[in-house]
Amino acid sequence: MTRPVALAPSILNADWTRLAEQVGEAEAAGVDWISLDVMDGSFVPPITFGAQMASAVRSLTKLPIEAHLMVDHPEDHIGDFIAAGVNCVTIHIETTRHPHRLLQQIADHGVEAGVTLNPGTPLSKIEAVAPICDRVQIMSVNPGWGGQQFIPESLSRIRQARAMLDACGRISSPVAVDGGVNESTIAAIVEAGASWLVAGSAIYNDRETVSEAVRRLRRALERANSSAPARRKP
Numbered sequence: 001m002t003r004p005v006a007l008a009p010s011i012l013n014a015d016w017t018r019l020a021e022q023v024g025e026a027e028a029a030g031v032d033w034i035s036l037d038v039m040d041g042s043f044v045p046p047i048t049f050g051a052q053m054a055s056a057v058r059s060l061t062k063l064p065i066e067a068h069l070m071v072d073h074p075e076d077h078i079g080d081f082i083a084a085g086v087n088c089v090t091i092h093i094e095t096t097r098h099p100h101r102l103l104q105q106i107a108d109h110g111v112e113a114g115v116t117l118n119p120g121t122p123l124s125k126i127e128a129v130a131p132i133c134d135r136v137q138i139m140s141v142n143p144g145w146g147g148q149q150f151i152p153e154s155l156s157r158i159r160q161a162r163a164m165l166d167a168c169g170r171i172s173s174p175v176a177v178d179g180g181v182n183e184s185t186i187a188a189i190v191e192a193g194a195s196w197l198v199a200g201s202a203i204y205n206d207r208e209t210v211s212e213a214v215r216r217l218r219r220a221l222e223r224a225n226s227s228a229p230a231r232r233k234p
């Protein structure tokens, strides 16, 4: 099944002194979502921002917004991000003893519920919650920073996550990937089964404009699609 690929720039690498402009450029360039990397300085070393930033970005764009909570005790924070108007909350399976209940609470608010896991966390850890997830996100870098190299072992994890979601009937739930998505990795990532891609430094960088960067990624996707063998019938 070929799924349309959604691009979600992470504002982590944007120029925060020009955030309204940078979000507007991404929207004008035709991206599908905006991704917010929320970091608490505990689950991951850096501290970025909280729900107030989500409210600010909500006022800047009509695009759906995803909050990627790289925070301990996410249950203490999901209410604020939902109130801020985000459309998806993605939690780390490593950060809560009650992931099933938390994902249900997110979904009960009409917000997409996503689960993600670090490169060192076995995929088996999310097996019990995959049936209630609107997406599974594979971290293809160790979380905390933009501009890192894609971890190649992530490709098999993407395949496993796709198979896991299909096996529990979540055919329409995408496998998302976050970390090191760029012109040279995007084809293999999509070929492995991902269809929702966070890109930070590949979209926000000082080499090119946002629209040029988005076009570059879309062209890489088109090249991959045109050269991919006819997909085996499921």
Ligand code: DX5
Residues within 6 Å of the ligand: 010, 012, 013, 037, 068, 141, 142, 143, 144, 145, 146, 147, 148, 178, 179, 180, 181, 198, 199, 200, 201, 202
């Ligand atoms: C966790 C963050 C980063 C960011 C993407 O570290 O979630 O993965 O969004 O950064 P790039 O696309 O530059 O790897």
